[in-house]
Amino acid sequence: MAGRIEDYALIGDMQTAALVCRDGTADWLCLPRFDSHAIFAGLLGTEEHGFWRLGPARPEGAEPPAADRRRYRGDSLVLESEWDTSRGTVRVTDFMPPRDGAPQLIRIVEGVSGRVPMRSELRMRFSYGRVTPWVHKVDSRTVAVAGPDSVWLDTEAETYGENLTTYADFAVAPGDRITFTISWQPSHHEPPALPDPEGSLEATEQFWREWVEQCTYHGPYREAVVRSLITLKALTYGPTGGIVAAPTTSLPEEIGGVRNWDYRYTWLRDAAITLSSLLRTGYREEARAWREWL
Structure with missing residues (x-):
């Protein structure tokens, strides 16, 4: 069975994302895009619905x-x-x-x-x-x-x-x-x-290092702010600039309840709050791309 939601960490490529549990299990991954069908859906069901444990x-x-x-x-x-x-x-x-x-x-x-x-x-x-x-x-x-x-x-x-x-x-x-x-x-x-896993690792670290260097916030909470900004960037669909509210779907607010939305859409309210955070920390290109997408 899937772990608790707080046990999952997000990784992604600005076009889709995976959730990896503390036990080394990838329980959620949609390919090739955020809104594609999942190949690992253990997060919603059981191991019969796909997973990768390492x-x-x-x-x-x-x-x-x-x-x-x-x-x-x-x-x-x-x-x-x-x-x-x-x-x-x-x-x-x-x-x-x-x-x-x-x-x-x-x-x-x-x-x-x-x-x-x-x-x-x-x-x-x-x-x-x-x-x-x-x-x-x-x-x-x-x-x-x-x-x-x-x-x-x-x-x-x-x-x-x-x-x-x-x-x-x-x-x-x-x-x-x-x-x-x-x-x-x-x-x-x-x-x-x-x-080329090793070359890809180096290129991935360089991408994020260069992106974070653009951050204009240098206050007492920089570590938490930068981590939050990285997460928001990971939820941005690179080819268009659209920003998804979450990488997942159908996680109910209560088991058996009806509030189990698909958050893999650009919700105007959520995107506006995201853009406000990005703009205040120096990230104007993301705002321009989102405006062009809209």
């Missing part, structure tokens, strides 16, 4: 452990999670590079100490869990196809399929870095280019 291996039937530490790397949308286990410490870095081609979710596993057994469990379900894709290998790549959509998994780890889920079991020691990338592509197009 963390320390655990005994069969045991609950996945929550990370002991979690933070964004500097002033960026690059998420780092660390687990301290009986075998050692491991770090997972999650991010979505600003888009230059296929949308990607990249996860990098890094050994910190000891030798930690790890497991990746990837269950892709299209159309909010209604559609189970056809999963097969193309050379060393794993591809899931469902109608007009395809998602490609690239990793150095050996993968195998079981119970309609793609697994990878491996271990990391200090200095080891194992990368996982999923890329979305229309199924009738050529396969997406092979990813």
